[in-house]
Amino acid sequence: MTVYIQRHSLFKRVIHGVHMVATLILLVSGAVVFIPALGRAVGPEVVQMFRISHRVFAVVFIVAPLYGLIAAPKGFVHIVKNLFAPWDADDKRFMVLFAKYLFTPKTTHMPKQHEVKSGQRLADALLIFAAVLIAVTGVVLWAGAFVSADVFRIALFLHDVAFFLIACIMVVHVYLGAGVWQPYRGLARLMLGNGRVTVEEARYHWGHWAEVELASGKNVIEE
Amino acid sequence: MTESAILYDSSKCSACKGCQVQCKQWNMLPSSLTKDDYEFTGSYQSMSDLNGDTRLLMEFREEDAPEGIEWAFSRRACYHCAEPACLEVCPVGAISKLENGTVKLDSSKCVGCKYCTVACPFDVPKYRENFSVTNKCTMCDDRVEQGREPACVQTCPAGAMTFGSRDEMVSEGEARVAELKAAGFDKAELYGVTEMGGMHSLFVAKYGYEAHGLIRDPKASDVSGLMSLLKPLTGLGVAAMIGGLGVSFLASMGYEREGMNVKSKPKDDAAKEAK
Ligand code: SF4
Ligand code: SF4
Secondary structure (H helix, E strand, O other): OOEEEEOOOHHHHHHHHHHHHHHHHHHHHHHHHHOHHHHHHHOHHHHHHHHHHHHHHHHHHHHHHHHHHHHOHHHHHHHHHHHOOOOOHHHHHHHHHHHHHHHOOOOOOOOOOOOOOHHHHHHHHHHHHHHHHHHHHHHHHHOHHHOOHHHHHHHHHHHHHHHHHHHHHHHHHHHHHOOOOHHHOOOOHHHHOOOEEEHHHHHHHOHHHHHHHHHHOOOEEEO | OOOEEEEEEOOOOOOOOHHHHHHHHHOOOOOOOOOOOOOOOOOOOOOOOOEOOEOOEEEEEEEEEOOEEEEEEEEEOOOOEOOOHHHHHOOOOOEEEOOOOOEEEOOOOOOOOOHHHHHOOOOOOEEEHHHOEEEOOOOOHHHHHOOOOOHHHHHOOOOOEEEEEHHHHHHHHHHHHHHHHHOOOOOOEEEOOOHHHOEOEEEEEOOOOHHHOOOOOOOOOHHHHHHHHHHHHHHHHHHHHHHHHHHHHHHOOOOOOOOOOOOOOOHHHHHHHHO
């Protein structure tokens, strides 16, 4: 028998999945315009097709989290609370050790963590900031015919800055979140599978949170 | 092929707007049919700026002259820069430089992203909403190819525009500036000789650049400079992340933890251990 803790609901996983697909398509379709050599290589018809798909998936990118917010406001508040949770000594120590941990996981012992690791809180905050920035500036660019050249110029620059941030964060996000990195193996199913972790995994990754969950028993599943 | 250029002489221009009309006619660009579509600004200028259907605009300014206040007219259109900032940024290669120096925007290739507008220091390319493309002067390359002058040049009744080899236009412009200076217009200057690498639309500014709304020492917009930095930076950032995490991956090979329900060791190692 294995004991699991349900970490993410089906609703959260579906919103994450839809957003993930939209983000990946936006990154690729955006790159075709962002890198002139790429656009010139594929030609105007293909670029135009990518631009249209960029707009379609931009709507998905904006609407999916907004729908999540409206349909599950409590979940949204929970995410925000976690994001701004005060840092304790373990959180700070986690950040101090993280770089060493990335390269020497076999010998680095990481401190216990709460529901969201301190490093992930930072990454999430940056990702949310970049996502909002890219969405807002994207809307301005879409309305390009109605804004002045200067507003368009600034929106385009900030859109590119956000693209830079998201592209870089995504590499780390996929490496850790999809469990490419050996200590994080198996964690992909948190968002892309059934949303559960075994108690051992939970204790290793989020020690404080695991104890809270086991004590409450609300999300504990035995199979 | 020798480089060609238009020479516009503001001191000869009567601002009749014939060139503006002829540009629209030749290039089949409509004017607004809505009454009072352009807000009256107290000036004779047709509209406040170029737009998707207007590649050439006569601008009206006033300037203090020895005889009192005089008009300072300006021909606003693409300058056909030798180093066109618009060309660099176009993601589909819709903007090209012809052998004679003309900077041509091929609307059949344009995807309407407006990057060229962002890059151009003069905000010349304008979005043409009905067609979802950007529009700007092509120096009537279709006419020039047939040995004719651009439509605006041919129509000018005051002879304020000339078209010919760029070298000749520069000499003519310089000679005219010298004449104007001798006549007391000591601020007279020739615009476009060196600006943006040398323009193919030169401008005799009777009252000096500023009086005619010309940008002294223009440069591609700062934002487009920053953006061109950002592109390689993004590539570098992503490559650095992948490289760094690649090292992390290699350093973590063989990682094992009790209770880990997914093995991270390569299959071969695990099989050997099982034996
Ligand atoms: S004036 Fe602007 S649009 Fe014309 S060639 Fe120069 S940069 Fe390009
Ligand atoms: S608007 Fe057209 S011409 Fe201008 S950069 Fe975009 S594709 Fe090129």
